[in-house]
Amino acid sequence: MQSLPAISNLLKLKPSAGLPRRFQDNLMIFLFLLPAVVLFLLFVVYPILQSVYYSLFNWKGFGPAVDFVGLDNFKNILKDRVFLIALRNGLLIIALSLLVQLPLSLLLAVLVGRDLPGRVFFRTVFFLPYVLSEVIAALMWLFILNPDPDRGFVNAVIVALGGQPQAWLGNPNLVLIAIFAALTWKYFGYHMLLFMTGLQNIPSEIEEAGRVDGANALQNFFYITLPLLSSTIRTSVYISVLGSLQQFIMVWIMSKGGPVNASETMATYMYRFGFVRFQLGYGSAVAIYMFLLCLIFSLIYLHFTRKPDYLSGLEG
Amino acid sequence: MSRKISTVLSLLLIAAFALAACGSPTAAPSAPAEQPTAPRAPASGGESPSQGKKVTVTWWHISTAEDHKAVWQKLADEYMAAHPNVTIEISVLENEAFKTKLTTVMQSGNPPDIFQSWGGGVMNEYARAGLLKDITADLDADGGAWRNTFSPGALGVYALDGKNYGVPWDMGMVGFWYNKELFAQAGITTPPTTWPELLDAVKALKAAGITPIALGEGDKWPGHFWFGYLATRICGAEGFRKAASRTGSFTDPCFVEAANKLLELKALEPFQEGYLGATYGDQATLMGNGKAAMELMGQWAPAVQRDNSENKQGLGDKLGFFPFPAVPGGKGDPNDAFGGGNGFAVGKNAPPEAIDFLKYLTRAESQVQLAQINVAIPVVKGGEAGLSDPLMITLQQTLSKAQYFQLYYDQALPPAVGSVVNDSIQAVFAGTMTPEEAMQAIEASAAQEIK
Numbered sequence: 001m002q003s004l005p006a007i008s009n010l011l012k013l014k015p016s017a018g019l020p021r022r023f024q025d026n027l028m029i030f031l032f033l034l035p036a037v038v039l040f041l042l043f044v045v046y047p048i049l050q051s052v053y054y055s056l057f058n059w060k061g062f063g064p065a066v067d068f069v070g071l072d073n074f075k076n077i078l079k080d081r082v083f084l085i086a087l088r089n090g091l092l093i094i095a096l097s098l099l100v101q102l103p104l105s106l107l108l109a110v111l112v113g114r115d116l117p118g119r120v121f122f123r124t125v126f127f128l129p130y131v132l133s134e135v136i137a138a139l140m141w142l143f144i145l146n147p148d149p150d151r152g153f154v155n156a157v158i159v160a161l162g163g164q165p166q167a168w169l170g171n172p173n174l175v176l177i178a179i180f181a182a183l184t185w186k187y188f189g190y191h192m193l194l195f196m197t198g199l200q201n202i203p204s205e206i207e208e209a210g211r212v213d214g215a216n217a218l219q220n221f222f223y224i225t226l227p228l229l230s231s232t233i234r235t236s237v238y239i240s241v242l243g244s245l246q247q248f249i250m251v252w253i254m255s256k257g258g259p260v261n262a263s264e265t266m267a268t269y270m271y272r273f274g275f276v277r278f279q280l281g282y283g284s285a286v287a288i289y290m291f292l293l294c295l296i297f298s299l300i301y302l303h304f305t306r307k308p309d310y311l312s313g314l315e316g
Numbered sequence: 317m318s319r320k321i322s323t324v325l326s327l328l329l330i331a332a333f334a335l336a337a338c339g340s341p342t343a344a345p346s347a348p349a350e351q352p353t354a355p356r357a358p359a360s361g362g363e364s365p366s367q368g369k370k371v372t373v374t375w376w377h378i379s380t381a382e383d384h385k386a387v388w389q390k391l392a393d394e395y396m397a398a399h400p401n402v403t404i405e406i407s408v409l410e411n412e413a414f415k416t417k418l419t420t421v422m423q424s425g426n427p428p429d430i431f432q433s434w435g436g437g438v439m440n441e442y443a444r445a446g447l448l449k450d451i452t453a454d455l456d457a458d459g460g461a462w463r464n465t466f467s468p469g470a471l472g473v474y475a476l477d478g479k480n481y482g483v484p485w486d487m488g489m490v491g492f493w494y495n496k497e498l499f500a501q502a503g504i505t506t507p508p509t510t511w512p513e514l515l516d517a518v519k520a521l522k523a524a525g526i527t528p529i530a531l532g533e534g535d536k537w538p539g540h541f542w543f544g545y546l547a548t549r550i551c552g553a554e555g556f557r558k559a560a561s562r563t564g565s566f567t568d569p570c571f572v573e574a575a576n577k578l579l580e581l582k583a584l585e586p587f588q589e590g591y592l593g594a595t596y597g598d599q600a601t602l603m604g605n606g607k608a609a610m611e612l613m614g615q616w617a618p619a620v621q622r623d624n625s626e627n628k629q630g631l632g633d634k635l636g637f638f639p640f641p642a643v644p645g646g647k648g649d650p651n652d653a654f655g656g657g658n659g660f661a662v663g664k665n666a667p668p669e670a671i672d673f674l675k676y677l678t679r680a681e682s683q684v685q686l687a688q689i690n691v692a693i694p695v696v697k698g699g700e701a702g703l704s705d706p707l708m709i710t711l712q713q714t715l716s717k718a719q720y721f722q723l724y725y726d727q728a729l730p731p732a733v734g735s736v737v738n739d740s741i742q743a744v745f746a747g748t749m750t751p752e753e754a755m756q757a758i759e760a761s762a763a764q765e766i767k
Contacts (some may be wrong), residue, residue: 038524061423062445147590167590170534172746173591256536259592260739260746277732278441 047246048291054284061280067174071286083286086094086257086264089176093244093265096180102236105188107228109195123196135185138253141182145169145254169255172262179254186250187243191236198232199225234305241301266290318446323431325610356651369401373670376407377432377660378414381623384691391685401668411596412535422447427663429670429719431613433482434656435473437734442661448481449662454671455480462675470695474659483678486692487657488615489639489715490541490724496636505637511549511577516588521609528586530608532599533745536738541612542581544575544725545640545654552591552647554721559692559759560729562766566753566759570647575744575751577643581744592746600624606631612640614655615711618751619691637707639714653718656727661696736761 055073055118057065112123131135133139145168146152155165162264168178210220226233248267251257257268266286375392379385385408390402395761407428414432420425427447433439443450448592455463455471455701463471466483474482494507499517502524508514521528532541547556559571567599588594588602600617604607604625611617622630642650660674676682683699686692690705693712726734740757743749749757 058443060441061419062425062441062447084376126506147588149593165589167593169591170590172592255593256534258536258742258747260743275416277735278419280423314429 006290013136017178022238035179048184051284051287054281057281057289059281060278061274065281067281069281073282076282076287077285078288082264083269084262085261086106086266086269089278090247091138092176092184093247094241095182097240097244098237100275100293101184101188101239102191102233104184105191105236106233108188109192109199110225112192115194119286126192127189129186130193131294132186133251134186134249137186138182139184141178141250141254142169145178145182170259172259175255179251181252184249187240191240194232194236194239195229198229202228238298238301241297245290245294245297252260268291320714321751339413345544364489365570370403370404371401371667371669372405372427372431373667373673374407375665376409376414376428378409378411378432379691380408380410381619381691383689384619386685387549387682387685387689387691391677391682393675395486395673399558399669399672402673405672406676422609425639428536429663429666429676430467430660431663433474433659433661434724435482435484435659436656437730438727443476443479443481447664449664449666449671450479450481451483451662451671451674452480455483455661455716456644458521462678465680465696465698467695467697469577470657470659471494473723474661479536482659482661484657484659484695485676485678485683485686486659487613487695487715488693488720489653489655489657489710489718490545490612490637491711492612492616493603493608494610494622494636494638495603495606495608495631495634497634499636501552502526502609505556506736508641510641511643515581515584518584522584522586527588527602527608528584528592528610530599530602531587531589531591532582532596532709533587533591533742534593534596534598535596535722536742538596538599538611538613539741539745540724540726541614541654542572542737543737543744545612546573546577546643547653548585548654548720548723549640549648549724550577550648552648553652553722555647556725556728557721559762560766562655566762567626572751573759575741575754578744579751581593582747587625592742596620597624604630606634615693615708618705619689631691633689635707637714638708649719651714651717651732652720653715654722654724655715656724658692667763730765732765733761734759 011177056063056068056070058073059065060070107124112119112126115209116122141152144153147155147165147167147170149155151160152165152168154168158186159165166174168174169199202234206228207220207224210224215223245265246267248271251263251265252268252271255263257264257272267290270283270286270290273279273286344380375387379388388405392406396402396404408724418427418431419585422445425447439448467487470484470487471480473487474480483557488548493505498521499507500516503519504517504520508517514613518528531538535585551559551568554565555570557567559566559568578742588608599608599611599613600620601624603617604623605613606622618630618635621635622628624629625631639651640654660677662670662674678696680694680696680698680701683692683696684702687694687699687702687708690703690708693708693715694700694702700712703712722728728734737758740749740754744751744754
């Protein structure tokens with residue numbers, strides 16, 4: 001904020017114009033924020049309020065909403081077995097992300113962040129899936145997981161090793177695991193990048209000091225690197241959880257939430273009602289639930305993770 | 317403090333992502349103002365195309381097969397050459413993508429001028445919301461010159477309460493497409509004519525190491541053909557009519573029996589590996605490459621098989637057709653047909669040129685061209701002259717014997733109910749719902765949606 005008076009001089013807003021300086025500063029802040037606030041209100045807040053409004057109606061999405069049903073949509077959603085499946089799948093994807101995807105990303109970040117031969121090459125390769133559009137990634141996985149061993153890579157490998165080919169996306173018991181594999185493949189590069197940035201911010205002197213004091217590589221990692229990386233990990237977990245709760249594109253293309261709702265997520269559930277069944281009021285209510293869930297998670301998460309940041313203390 | 321603000325901002329952004337999909341366009345409430353509660357056009361006929369003025373007609377179709385797409389393009393080019401002021405913008409969309417995209421533009425109140433429609437329940441929703449143009453007057457102009465070219469049954473699928481909102485270009489039926497060579501390998505000499513015979517054929521094929529049936533149940537509607545046909549055979553025309561008009565119920569024992577027959581079939585494990593997650597495209601690929609012996613599909617099946625096969629030729633002479641077998645003890649006539657056709661609906665903002673072009677698209681000459689490449693069973697008198705494929709001629713003759721024509725369930729019923737039918741049938745195939753539970757789900761949705 002120190003730079004503001006300089007800008008106001010540039011704009012020839014003289015401090016001597018008769019208004020208190022503090023007011024002028026605030027006006028300046030307001031004017032700079034105005035375009036963003038207008039866009040934000042128009043494209044974020046307004047649609048949210050509209051969704052809240054429509055969620056109280058039995059509305060098909062065409063014409064005005066007239067059939068007011070109060071909170072019936074919200075009650076019916078909680079009674080729907082499929083919504084509970086979607087909720088469970090969301091939590092399952094979160095759990096798997098935190099237990100598999102993030103540790104994997106961290107491991108790779110540590111590996112390619114060090115002086116290993118060919119690390120630039122591997123860094124690029126690992127990051128490549130994240131660059132791909134989600135639609136293309138999902139279509140690729142459709143080919144890879146094709147149940148016919150003549151066409152699907154995974155089944156070809158299984159058959160070559162003497163196993164039975166599996167209908168990855170056609171089997172209600174396997175579909176979520178198959179989709180999770182694709183999701184991990186798609187997003188681990190992103191988290192790896194976050195971790196690598198975090199690792200670069202750790203001064204090498206600290207780890208060196210640890211080594212001099214006789215800490216082995218594992219001790220160094222768990223007692224020095226990991227704690228210093230905690231703020232990056234917090235961000236990564238946050239992004240991962242919210243992303244899992246809202247997962248849609250890859251799931252919709254790979255399985256449409258099926259077979260028989262086995263891979264339904266809240267987003268595919270919302271889409272099904274809003275756009276396939278023409279029950280937009282009900283779909284809006286699902287969106288509100290998703291919103292509340294994300295909001296509550298965020299508030300709790302931020303409250304409990306507001307720990308001291310070791311690194312900023314170091315640098316400050 | 318700034319951290320708090322950025323937290324709140326990021327939360328709202330998250331909310332935006334979560335809600336944007338359901339945020340409704342502001343244009344929607346203005347739609348009813350233009351609702352054609354009364355025909356606006358004079359009874360003497362529709363508005364006539366204005367000469368000379370530049371007009372753009374938007375046209376969405378789903379005919380992605382190369383030869384079919386080429387015919388539509390050629391007809392549009394011809395029309396534009398004859399009417400230099402008209403530009404026709406064609407969007408070719410894949411079936412599922414089309415449904416999604418159309419729903420979105422419909423909810424924003426801006427339908428394309430001419431677009432693919434199957435008539436029935438979904439079209440009725442659009443018509444009731446005032447998103448379609450009433451073309452009754454255009455059909456009736458000059459003493460019904462245009463109307464009288466159509467077969468009345470097919471045209472009726474695109475009408476609601478006596479008003480027409482679209483026209484058909486194809487009307488066919490669902491039936492069995494089978495690989496004669498694979499049937500012969502399994503020692504089956506004549507196609508099955510009853511349900512038990514069909515089950516025997518499946519057993520024989522299975523014994524010969526052949527995948528008896530290709531099914532893309534991930535898309536759900538292919539499986540609903542099985543249920544719909546069985547219900548048509550067992551419950552008869554009256555059964556569906558009663559349930560759909562709410563004087564009867566989908567929990568009627570005859571519907572449950574139809575779903576039970578699915579389990580009878582499923583017990584034989586007749587489908588390819590992973591059929592629950594497969595798409596219709598996968599189904600057609602299996603058939604076209606000779607990897608499965610039969611599929612239950614509509615009149616477009618041979619064209620899609622060709623297009624999806626590795627050699628782009630499909631099965632050729634090896635492909636045969638037989639109608640859905642009779643179910644002993646069922647109330648339905650064994651000649652009754654289940655199916656539907658394709659047509660074009662007219663969007664509410666369509667200029668008169670769009671309707672004029674639609675007339676051009678549905679001339680007998682255009683119909684002949686479609687029939688010649690076997691992508692349509694003509695619905696306009698004179699169009700059948702283009703049919704040369706013996707399979708299509710067989711299909712057309714089978715269809716003409718039908719006393720009762722059952723439109724696809726997922727089209728005949730309102731979209732919400734149709735979607736529950738498809739979901740529940742998939743659940744029956746997967747074994748996560750019993751036939752009774754599936755019918756209860758359909759009945760609950762019908763009770764809520766049909767008033």
